[in-house]
Amino acid sequence: MNEILDNITNWVKLQETDSIIPPQNYYKTRNLFQSELNKFMLETNDYLLTAIVGEIGNNSYDHNLGNWRDIVGIVFVYNFANKTVILAERGQGIKETLSKVKNDIKTDEQAINIALTEIISGRAPEQRGNGLKFVSKIVKEKNWYLYLQSGNGSIEISNGNIEFETKSDYVNGCLAVIKY
Secondary structure (H helix, E strand, C coil): CHHHHHHHHHHHHCCCCCCCCCHHHEECCHHHHHHHHHHHHHHHCCHHHHHHHHHHHHHHHHHHCCCCCCCCCEEEEEECCCCEEEEEECCCCHHHHHHCCCCCCCCHHHHHHHHHHCCCCCCCCCCCCCHHHHHHHHHHHHCCEEEEEEEEEEEEEECCEEEEEEEEEEEEEEEEEEEC
16 A cells, blocks of 8 residues: 555645546546445445545545546545545645635645635635535544545644644645545
8 A cells, every 4th residue: 555655645746637547536527436436435334434534535526526636536435344445636736726725825835724724715706615514524433534635735644633734745636645
């Protein structure tokens, strides 16, 4: 799983469009992702886990529609033995999405903090914006692990603790790792 995570991390950090992602883990359209998510749910029989994976994955399609940087779609990899899920996409990122409705966001770290703590949606005027709050709530309650990076901002939820950080590296879009 570490090699796969390294490949995915490199993929979202590089400006190159040559894919190092196995085609069976790449979902160009939302309906292909949903089909795989349904298989995932049947295998895990864990509706909360499926809900948070679905929230993160669906956000990729919802917030990048017509705004993908270069490659349309997401990478979705899971390993039941390691209890790990990885989602990645090369979209516009959380800061760019939220800046459309809140133009005073200065950093990627601030954008991630807002996305996970405030009721706000990059799809205004729709009354949405609870999804990532739901994700962090469930991860904390279940004592799971979440790492999410967009741009150079990141959040890590581990053992119920939340840590926001500005990283030295840059992710084009979003990268999420869930351990359950």
